[in-house]
Amino acid sequence: MAKIFINYRTGDEKWGPELVDGQLVDVFGEGNVFRDRRAMRPGTDFPDRIRQEVESCVVFLSLIGPGWLDIRDADSGLRRIDMPKDYVHDEIATALALNKVVIPVLLDASLPAARQLPPALVGLSNRQFQPLREGYTHHDMRVLINEIREYVPAKKPEPQHGTETASAVASHAHVVRSAVGINPVYNENAAPRDWDGNGRRPA
Structure with missing residues (x-):
């Protein structure tokens, strides 16, 4: 019902x-x-x-x-x-x-x-x-x-099978880079940690 x-x-x-x-x-x-x-x-x-x-x-x-x-x-x-x-x-x-x-x-x-x-x-x-x-x-x-919504909860969002979220992809890439000792390269979609404290792209 x-x-x-x-x-x-x-x-x-x-x-x-x-x-x-x-x-x-x-x-x-x-x-x-x-x-x-x-x-x-x-x-x-x-x-x-x-x-x-x-x-x-x-x-x-x-x-x-x-x-x-x-x-x-x-x-x-x-x-x-x-x-x-x-x-x-x-x-x-x-x-x-x-x-x-x-x-x-x-x-x-x-x-x-x-x-x-x-x-x-x-x-x-x-x-x-x-x-x-x-x-x-x-x-x-x-x-x-x-x-x-005070009385009836909203439905749960449906999981999107076979796709990773942007944060999951970024996290995975960071782990891989750290593990193999590769310095991050500039990417327009890179997470903020790939920039130095002065707002410049890493060399």
Whole structure:
């Protein structure tokens, strides 16, 4: 189960969910970030998997765009957030009830007031939010990622097999030179020890 759950409203701000998902995956790893359209394979029991992911997550992100609150059902005319079995409503209600770290992420939008929300979601209006502005995602995503890192560790960098780091190569070369008594020669990439105290290249 993933440690970060991305909750969003289909038909709301379109650029947000995929952008947030992609950048979080880069930092925390694909297995630690859940967004339904990417993480669920065909044939998955949707309601059961959603419930499991919300219950097991550490950080729950509620992505809220300008149309999030007022998107309505085409048949009934009701706000989708008010309708029975609305996934966005139920996911948030469950996360709040379980005292998850719930972060409203505002996609060029405002945080809804308590009076605008269904009773089970009123607690969302009390949560400190993080703005994510379309023209400033480079800054706002960095802030959001740093906040999440307080609760979820970043993935470990993958080892690069078959290559040595520059410091390892330099260290190895220094050992070889010392062992065979060869004076270092000038190299633009040489370590600082190949220069004398006055900043001159060795002879």
